[in-house]
Amino acid sequence: MTAPQLTDVHPAWLPPEAFRALGSRRTVVQGTGLLVETVRQEVADAAARYGGSLRQPTTGADEPTEPDDLVLALTTGATVPAGAAAVLAELAAQTGQLGADGFALARRAGVTVVLADAAPGLLYGLFEVVRRGEAAFGAGFPVERHRPAMRLRMLNHWDNVTVDPVMGQVERGYSGGSIFWRDGALTPELSRVRAYGRLLAASGVNAVTVNNVNVHAVEARLLTDRLGDVAAIADELRPYGIRVHLSITFAAPVTLGGLPTADPLDEHVRAWWAKTTRQVYDTIPDFGGFVVKADSEGQPGPFGYGRSHADGANVLAEAVAPFGGAVHWRAFVYNHRQDWRDRSTDRARAAYDHFAPLDGQFRDNVILQVKYGPIDFQVREPISPVIAAMPATRLAVELQVTQEYTGQQRHVCYLGPLWSEVLGFGPWGADGPSVADVAAGRTADVAGPPVGGGGLAAVSSVGDDPFWTGHPLAQANLYAFGRFAWNPRLDPLAILDEWIDLTFVPTATGDPDRLRRTLHAIMDDSWRTYERYTAPLGVGFMVRPGHHYGPDVDGYEYTPWGTYHFADRDGVGVDRTRATGTGFTGQYPAPWSQVYESLDQCPDELLLFFHHVPYGHVLHSGSTVIQHIYDTHFAGVEQVTESRRRWAEIVDLVDPAVAARVGERLDEQVRSATEWRDQLNTYFFRKSGVPDAHGRRIH
Numbered sequence: 079m080t081a082p083q084l085t086d087v088h089p090a091w092l093p094p095e096a097f098r099a100l101g102s103r104r105t106v107v108q109g110t111g112l113l114v115e116t117v118r119q120e121v122a123d124a125a126a127r128y129g130g131s132l133r134q135p136t137t138g139a140d141e142p143t144e145p146d147d148l149v150l151a152l153t154t155g156a157t158v159p160a161g162a163a164a165v166l167a168e169l170a171a172q173t174g175q176l177g178a179d180g181f182a183l184a185r186r187a188g189v190t191v192v193l194a195d196a197a198p199g200l201l202y203g204l205f206e207v208v209r210r211g212e213a214a215f216g217a218g219f220p221v222e223r224h225r226p227a228m229r230l231r232m233l234n235h236w237d238n239v240t241v242d243p244v245m246g247q248v249e250r251g252y253s254g255g256s257i258f259w260r261d262g263a264l265t266p267e268l269s270r271v272r273a274y275g276r277l278l279a280a281s282g283v284n285a286v287t288v289n290n291v292n293v294h295a296v297e298a299r300l301l302t303d304r305l306g307d308v309a310a311i312a313d314e315l316r317p318y319g320i321r322v323h324l325s326i327t328f329a330a331p332v333t334l335g336g337l338p339t340a341d342p343l344d345e346h347v348r349a350w351w352a353k354t355t356r357q358v359y360d361t362i363p364d365f366g367g368f369v370v371k372a373d374s375e376g377q378p379g380p381f382g383y384g385r386s387h388a389d390g391a392n393v394l395a396e397a398v399a400p401f402g403g404a405v406h407w408r409a410f411v412y413n414h415r416q417d418w419r420d421r422s423t424d425r426a427r428a429a430y431d432h433f434a435p436l437d438g439q440f441r442d443n444v445i446l447q448v449k450y451g452p453i454d455f456q457v458r459e460p461i462s463p464v465i466a467a468m469p470a471t472r473l474a475v476e477l478q479v480t481q482e483y484t485g486q487q488r489h490v491c492y493l494g495p496l497w498s499e500v501l502g503f504g505p506w507g508a509d510g511p512s513v514a515d516v517a518a519g520r521t522a523d524v525a526g527p528p529v530g531g532g533g534l535a536a537v538s539s540v541g542d543d544p545f546w547t548g549h550p551l552a553q554a555n556l557y558a559f560g561r562f563a564w565n566p567r568l569d570p571l572a573i574l575d576e577w578i579d580l581t582f583v584p585t586a587t588g589d590p591d592r593l594r595r596t597l598h599a600i601m602d603d604s605w606r607t608y609e610r611y612t613a614p615l616g617v618g619f620m621v622r623p624g625h626h627y628g629p630d631v632d633g634y635e636y637t638p639w640g641t642y643h644f645a646d647r648d649g650v651g652v653d654r655t656r657a658t659g660t661g662f663t664g665q666y667p668a669p670w671s672q673v674y675e676s677l678d679q680c681p682d683e684l685l686l687f688f689h690h691v692p693y694g695h696v697l698h699s700g701s702t703v704i705q706h707i708y709d710t711h712f713a714g715v716e717q718v719t720e721s722r723r724r725w726a727e728i729v730d731l732v733d734p735a736v737a738a739r740v741g742e743r744l745d746e747q748v749r750s751a752t753e754w755r756d757q758l759n760t761y762f763f764r765k766s767g768v769p770d771a772h773g774r775r776i777h
């Protein structure tokens with residue numbers, strides 16, 4: 079197997095040039111097994127291109143004729159190549175403690191050493207060496223131990239097998255068709271699937287689901303008679319250490335099994351899941367498990383049988399348990415047929431109301447997958463209170479790499495800073511465990527045994543587009559997701575630097591410093607820029623209904639979806655206080671229950687999420703709400719215009735196809751941001767009658 083380099087597809091963060099440092103060295107790889115072979119092949123390909131060599135370790139006397147520059151070895155091997163012996167000795171006390179994915183890395187006496195207890199760790203170590211480039215072979219450095227914070231680092235594809243009449247091939251996909259499915263069949267381009275696995279492994283991801291959580295009729299059959307297609311995808315991803323999971327429908331015992339019920343407590347239903355799951359593992363022995371969207375936006379679930387979500391999740395968990403599988407059960411459950419006239423129902427409350435009472439009732443291979451915010455991947459939301467409410471349940475936090483609500487990959491919106499804030503947030507206050515700690519399995523002090531972490535999950539942004547993600551700069555989000563799942567404490571701008579240097583390799587770029595500076599200028603603050611020209615102060619959802627692109631302030635205001643802003647002539651925002659509103663603030667522990675309840679303490683950026691205030695309300699920033707709306711919308715468009723200008727300055731430094739694609743998307747971003755600005759400013763000017771303090775043009 080040769081590492082896939084596709085000619086008609088952008089190489090993203092693994093262009094051949096990124097392997098130059100490694101490929102010009104003498105390397106030995108010791109160990110056996112599929113993933114070790116992957117490592118060996120990666121090294122062999124790079125060495126063939128850049129003049130280095132791959133030495134086969136000999137058994138017995140293991141002295142190379144020339145010293146190795148790089149040793150990649152499993153600690154479990156009978157012999158470790160000579161150059162690694164000193165590092166191994168230092169690690170001796172800890173051998174066996176690097177975990178399946180961890181590795182040790184050191185450079186001493188002119189040899190760079192990667193040691194791992196298991197093959198996946200060796201692969202991650204290899205990609206760390208690639209990331210460092212020449213620095214991996216420069217000055218010596220002492221032993222570093224690397225282990226991922228999250229055991230499960232999963233991307234969910236919302237891909238349909240057949241093109242859905244409303245949602246298309248990929249639900250909320252902005253990168254062309256699916257890389258797995260085409261017009262009802264498995265993709266003929268399996269080499270692309272393998273190349274995808276390689277990119278994901280290099281970012282740290284180790285699991286994917288291959289179909290939409292909204293499971294339609296054809297997709298349901300991936301579990302049974304279409305399982306061969308899933309196995310074919312698993313075969314492509316396995317050499318890169320990526321397990322395949324499947325989204326299943328809770329109604330499968332009825333729709334596929336012909337049973338009269340899918341009641342999770344029914345013996346026949348249990349037996350059907352057990353039998354069906356056994357067949358899955360017979361075909362795909364390393365199958366990861368199931369992802370389930372139940373009783374949500376029309377999907378079937380246990381409520382239909384008067385059962386709880388714990389009952390529903392547990393029957394599936396019992397079926398996968400003998401094989402070491404997991405069930406990711408989504409907490410995105412709310413009433414999507416709400417009456418907008420009813421001010422007492424609050425969609426933000428729903429996940430907590432449904433799930434918090436079930437804490438402790440899930441089997442230990444159930445992972446409750448919780449969107450980071452209580453509503454739905456808006457550019458600004460508070461952290462979901464569910465994250466702090468279920469200490470006896472394994473939780474995974476769900477992010478959205480596909481930019482459904484953040485510009486749909488037509489806008490530059492680098493999400494690293496958002497995710498860093500989310501993962502670093504302390505649900506019990508700044509001194510307590512963070513959201514990332516919860517996902518990694520470390521919760522606040524609670525009675526009872528600690529539960530494991532559920533990891534990090536995200537909706538993928540990848541399609542069959544030649545740039546993978548539609549917008550070439552959106553590749554940074556995909557890369558950043560994997561890196562955060564590995565280490566949530568990484569600095570989002572340092573991740574961006576990694577991505578820039580891998581993608582636009584400095585040795586192959588005319589003026590790498592200028593390119594890096596400009597990309598930072600365009601991307602660093604792009605999430606906040608997006609926030610500025612869209613819905614203000616955390617209120618969210620002022621998008622066009624259905625496709626969710628572009629502004630429509632009242633688009634969802636009188637619909638059943640539960641996403642309202644309540645703007646009138648006097649003010650705007652949702653009163654979610656205990657004192658006078660929906661009581662949502664009471665779902666948080668201290669200090670946030672108090673902070674969010676209090677008009678004085680609530681952070682500006684979330685003000686309208688928690689409070690309904692008059693337009694003249696003065697923010698901590700000193701500005702009024704209405705003036706803040708005007709100022710941020712004017713500023714946001716200026717920033718996008720500036721980004722467009724800066725991009726034009728560096729087009730000579732990048733591949734013309736990338737230059738053209740990014741340029742065209744920035745043009746659209748300027749147009750769209752301007753539309754956002756004008757609609758939002760005009761809407762709020764007409765509602766409030768308050769003129770802009772600076773007399774700028776409002777239509």
Ligand code: GCW
Nearest residue numbers: 236249250291292371410454
């Ligand atoms: O963000 C919303 C999307 C739906 C999606 C749903 C979910 C897959 O608009 O398209 O359905 O969330 O997360 O289940």
